[in-house]
Each structure stands twice: as C-alpha cells, then as structure tokens.
Amino acid sequence: MYKIRSVNHSTDDNPLQPATADELIDILSIARSGLLEFQSALVDLTVIAGQGPARSHHDFRPSLRQALAALAGVSYKGTPLFNGHLDVDIDFAASGGETVRVRIADLPGKFAGYHSNFPDLAGCDAMIFAQRIRVSAAASSCPEASIQGVRLNTFMPRSVRSSRLLAINSLSGLTGLYAMNYGNAIIAGEDSRETGMPLIDGCVSVNGVAIPASNGSVNDLVGQINSLRESHGVVAEGKAGQPLVLMNFSGQAIEIKITNQCAALLSGFPSGVTEVAADIGGLIAWISFRRLHEVCFDSGNTVRLLSGVDGDSVALKSGLTANLSADSLTDRRLALSVLQVMAIVVARELNGLTSTQARLRRVLDEARSRQKSEVRTSGTAGKGLASS
Known part of the structure; x- marks a missing residue:
C-alpha cells in the first residue's frame, strides 16, 4: 500500500526510520505536544525577561536551559524526536504516486547558537x-x-x-x-x-x-x-x-x-x-x-x-x-528578540507538523479505502467466475 524510505540516508540506522505510517502519526502527535509545551515556556520566559534584573538574574538562564532540555527530551519509545534524524518520504503507490514527507527538525541544536x-x-x-x-x-x-x-x-x-x-x-x-x-x-x-x-x-x-x-x-x-x-x-x-x-x-x-x-x-x-x-x-x-x-x-x-x-x-x-542575559536593558532586549524569533520558528514548525499529520491521515485513509474497495471488487469478480 505504501513504502517508507529515508530522505537522509546517513540516518538509516535511526530506530524511528522503520516506523509504520500509523506510528508516524503518533510520533507527530507527540512532537506537536512537545512543541506546544515549549511554546508555553517561551511565553513564560518572555515575561521573566521583561520584568528586569531583579527577577531575571535568578530565573531567566536556568528557565531557558530547562525549556531547551525538555524539548530535547521529547521522545517516542525512548528515541529522541527533535534531533533532526527523522526525515522520511512515504510513497503511496496506490494513491496516484502521492508522497508525504515526514520531518522533525533539530530545534534544540538550532537554538543553541x-x-x-x-x-x-x-x-x-x-x-x-x-x-x-x-x-x-x-x-x-x-x-x-x-x-x-x-x-x-x-x-x-x-x-x-x-x-x-x-x-x-x-x-x-x-x-x-x-x-x-x-x-x-x-x-x-x-x-x-x-x-x-x-x-x-x-x-x-x-x-x-x-x-x-x-x-x-x-x-x-x-x-x-x-x-x-x-x-x-x-x-x-x-x-x-x-x-x-x-x-x-x-x-x-x-x-x-x-x-x-x-x-x-x-x-x-x-x-x-x-x-x-x-x-x-x-x-x-x-x-x-x-x-x-x-x-x-x-x-x-x-x-x-x-x-x-x-x-x-x-x-x-x-x-x-546559554549565555543570554536579561540583566541590563540592552541584554534584556537581546533576550526578548531571540525569544521572539524562537517563537516564530516554533510556530512555523508547529504549523508544518500539524499540516503533515493531517495530510498523512487523509492519504492513509484514502489508500485503505481504495484497498478495501479493490478487495471487494476482486471478491465479487471471483464469485462471478465460480458461478459461471
């Protein structure tokens, strides 16, 4: 019904690569949940940075490190998702050759510098x-x-x-x-x-x-x-x-x-x-x-x-x-700007995962429906031959 192949052949040994289409849908759900939590953490970090040196000196850096560590820790059956290794094409031969690409970016690595x-x-x-x-x-x-x-x-x-x-x-x-x-x-x-x-x-x-x-x-x-x-x-x-x-x-x-x-x-x-x-x-x-x-x-x-x-x-x-500071006015504005860009990137990635998941569900349902229809048609044809 479909074939899954790695886009990045250097990661063929990644445990996620043999995942089925249904498993990939679950993986995307977990990744989306992780991004939503990170998105919420960015909102909290923005509030901390905006409150000035009194609070941010103690709270900002550890909170940022904790948020990035939590994102890096999002996993499926013990395998990290946000490390850039999951990048596959799903070819649906029975659906007119339609291909769905499933990719999860290495956001913790991207946001490190x-x-x-x-x-x-x-x-x-x-x-x-x-x-x-x-x-x-x-x-x-x-x-x-x-x-x-x-x-x-x-x-x-x-x-x-x-x-x-x-x-x-x-x-x-x-x-x-x-x-x-x-x-x-x-x-x-x-x-x-x-x-x-x-x-x-x-x-x-x-x-x-x-x-x-x-x-x-x-x-x-x-x-x-x-x-x-x-x-x-x-x-x-x-x-x-x-x-x-x-x-x-x-x-x-x-x-x-x-x-x-x-x-x-x-x-x-x-x-x-x-x-x-x-x-x-x-x-x-x-x-x-x-x-x-x-x-x-x-x-x-x-x-x-x-x-x-x-x-x-x-x-x-x-x-x-990791070296971002929210102590002085200048540093605070840099921290706020970097957080704002992070929020834009996360929103774009979240939209992409949501769209991919919806498309994968649709194409998979259509392929299964077509397969069932072909089975019924084949069964009807077989009965006709037997009666003749």
Whole structure:
C-alpha cells in the first residue's frame, strides 16, 4: 500500500526510520505536544525577561536551559524526536504516486547558537545611531533588491519601506534571517534651521513634557530636550542644516508637539503632533539561527534602507543561547528578540507538523479505502467466475 524510505540516508540506522505510517502519526502527535509545551515556556520566559534584573538574574538562564532540555527530551519509545534524524518520504503507490514527507527538525541544536548585529547596534552612541537613521530614511529600494540572494520583488518598494520587518520576515524561511526593531526614532521632515528667535516654555513638548525656553539655536533646543531625558526618555541629535532625530533606545513611543511656526522652523518638525508608535522607527536587528556571519545584499540602496549603513553586507556576531542575559536593558532586549524569533520558528514548525499529520491521515485513509474497495471488487469478480 505504501513504502517508507529515508530522505537522509546517513540516518538509516535511526530506530524511528522503520516506523509504520500509523506510528508516524503518533510520533507527530507527540512532537506537536512537545512543541506546544515549549511554546508555553517561551511565553513564560518572555515575561521573566521583561520584568528586569531583579527577577531575571535568578530565573531567566536556568528557565531557558530547562525549556531547551525538555524539548530535547521529547521522545517516542525512548528515541529522541527533535534531533533532526527523522526525515522520511512515504510513497503511496496506490494513491496516484502521492508522497508525504515526514520531518522533525533539530530545534534544540538550532537554538543553541545565534548570529546577530545586535551588539553593533547596542554599541552605537546617539550620534552614530541618528546618522544611521538618517541614511535609512533617505534611502530607497527597487524591485530587483535582494537579501541573501532572495529577491524582495514580491513586495512593492513602498511596502518594503513602510513595512520592512513584514517584508523581511515573510522571507525568513528562505533567507534564515529574522528582523527586529532596535530602539525607536523619529526624524524631522525638514532640515532644522537657525532662526535666532527665542522659544518660550512649552512651545515644544516631547512625550507630554514641556521643553524649557531656548535661545533660537538648534544646539540649544537639542540641549534643552536632552536635559529632560530622564522625564521623557528621548534623546535628540542634530545640528542646523540636517534633520533633527529624536531617539528612544528602549523602543518606547515618541511624540513631539510643536505649537508655533518659529519652533517648526527651528526643529524641522511641522506644527502639531508628530508621533511614532513603539518599536517602529528604530534600526533593524538581524537574528539568525543559521551559521550566517554576514547579511548580503545586491543593492547599495537596499543595505542603506534596511541597515542605515553603506556597503553590500552587514556583519553578524555569533552568540550562545546559554549565555543570554536579561540583566541590563540592552541584554534584556537581546533576550526578548531571540525569544521572539524562537517563537516564530516554533510556530512555523508547529504549523508544518500539524499540516503533515493531517495530510498523512487523509492519504492513509484514502489508500485503505481504495484497498478495501479493490478487495471487494476482486471478491465479487471471483464469485462471478465460480458461478459461471
């Protein structure tokens, strides 16, 4: 009725390879249950990491190690499932040659190490961060742009610009790259200008905090905004003749309110309220669980748009999941980003296992039904021959 053959011949001695189709359905059920438990553990880990140093220093690393160990321990009759060894094709000759591939990925091994440009972003001072924001905002994309050899031309250039993370992450199954926002920023639509006209208290406010009076110079306005950083969480950077950039390194929302034309000319922001939601306007942090040491682009415009730097590649640094810390703000954000990517990978794997299990059940039921029908037909034909 069907034939099971190994896709990866180097694992032919794996005890799971001779499993029947029915056993493979059971194996997929066990694997799905293990993934659901790991998915739940990721939610708990995200809560721990988000609570800051007081709790995460004691709980985060051991909880992460425990979750990964539990996933590695998921087994069928004593044989581990998440080690990458189970990869078979089931050929249903009686079903028009339909083939079902059953594969369970080595997720614990995959999650053991990661590559990211996060350390580079976390090391940026306000000036470098703002410069990269300006470069990214000024860049454009084109239909021929690609990352890791995968073209983005399924997305309109405007869509790549307005939803870069969505475009990149929709291709992560091909590129192995996942994109997260690092920090948050808002850039003025016009260059700032020296007006020489003093500003009164409150004609500029940031995140609801009134900015003190300034003398009409861009440097003084920037200084006044930064003097209240502890209150509004925002850092300003810029000088006359370039767009002013407001940054929140924790990724929180940014709002600037301008109440008169003098403040608008000085800052480059229009009169009224300009705002950006949390984790929308920052730089892109790349994370990969593949052994990628750099992200390669085929377009200088694309690398500027997506990374805010010149060149044709972005360097990634390797790290071990076991060394993830959630102690400081920077480490906590890295931990949260890695956990978020893990959650995306697990959800994709879970959907794949569910789909494979449903398809295997369907094809197996159809093959059995066809076999029973053939037996009945053969029996009827035999009776007819006997009576004649």
